[in-house]
Amino acid sequence: MTDIWRHSSGSGSDAALCLTDPSIRRNHKNRLGWLLTLLCLWAGAALGQEATPPASAEAAPVSSATVKVVLRTTLGDISLALEKERAPITVNNFLHYVDQKRLDGSEFYRAFTLDEQGQYGLIQGGLRNNPKRVFKPIAHEPTNLTGLSHVSGAISMARAEPGTASADFFIVIGDNVSYDAHPDAGDPGYAVFGHVVEGMDVVRAILQQPRAAGAGEGVMSGQMIANPVKILTARRAD
Numbered sequence: 001m002t003d004i005w006r007h008s009s010g011s012g013s014d015a016a017l018c019l020t021d022p023s024i025r026r027n028h029k030n031r032l033g034w035l036l037t038l039l040c041l042w043a044g045a046a047l048g049q050e051a052t053p054p055a056s057a058e059a060a061p062v063s064s065a066t067v068k069v070v071l072r073t074t075l076g077d078i079s080l081a082l083e084k085e086r087a088p089i090t091v092n093n094f095l096h097y098v099d100q101k102r103l104d105g106s107e108f109y110r111a112f113t114l115d116e117q118g119q120y121g122l123i124q125g126g127l128r129n130n131p132k133r134v135f136k137p138i139a140h141e142p143t144n145l146t147g148l149s150h151v152s153g154a155i156s157m158a159r160a161e162p163g164t165a166s167a168d169f170f171i172v173i174g175d176n177v178s179y180d181a182h183p184d185a186g187d188p189g190y191a192v193f194g195h196v197v198e199g200m201d202v203v204r205a206i207l208q209q210p211r212a213a214g215a216g217e218g219v220m221s222g223q224m225i226a227n228p229v230k231i232l233t234a235r236r237a238d
Contacts, residue, residue, distance in 0.1 A: 125167030
C-alpha cells in the first residue's frame with residue numbers, strides 16, 4: 001500500500017512527497033514493482049514570480065528529437081539527452097532554467113540506495129525551492145503519455161502533488177519502473193524527461209557520497225549528502 005505524506009520545512013518553502021512500499025515485490029505486474037522503495041522528493045510547490053515557459057537508458061544514443069545538456073559538477077560532467085518531443089512541457093521548463101543559468105551553483109543534495117549492493121537508488125538535485133530562483137510550477141507529464149520510463153540513467157522531476165514540479169529533479173540508478181505512472185491504480189508517477197548519455201560514473205560517485213548524520217527529517221533522515229555536490233554550470237551542448 002502506498003502512503004502519501006506532505007512535509008514542510010520551518011520556512012514553509014519546501015515540500016515533500018513520500019512513497020512507501022512496505023514489501024519487496026519481484027513481480028513487475030504489481031504496480032509498485034519489486035524493490036523496497038522509500039522516496040521523499042523535494043518539490044517546487046511554492047510559486048515563483050516569473051511565468052512558466054511556453055508549454056502546450058543508460059548510455060543510450062542521442063537522437064535528433066533530443067536536446068543535449070551538460071551538467072558540470074565538482075565530481076565531473078553528466079551529459080543528458082532531453083526528450084523535447086515526448087516530454088515538451090518538462091523539457092522546456094528545464095531548458096528555461098538552463099538558458100537563464102538558474103541551475104548554476106545549485107547542488108546534488110540527496111542520495112539513497114534501495115539495496116545493500118548499491119545497484120539501485122537515486123540522486124537528487126536542483127534549487128530546493130529557492131523562491132528567488134524558481135519559476136512557476138509546470139503541468140505533470142506522466143510516463144503513460146510520454147512513453148518514457150524510470151530505467152537506469154533516467155532523469156525525472158521531483159514534486160509534491162502533480163503540477164507542483166519546478167526546479168528539482170532526480171536521476172535513477174538501476175531500473176525502477178515503480179516510479180512510472182500506473183493510472184489504473186490511480187498512481188500518476190513521476191515525469192521522466194530524458195536520460196544520461198555520459199557520466200553515469202559521476203552519478204554513482206554522487207550516490208556514494210557520505211551522508212550527514214542527523215540531517216533530514218522523517219524518512220529523509222540519513223539521506224542528505226554531508227557535502228552537497230555543486231553543479232557548477234548547466235549548459236546546452238548542441
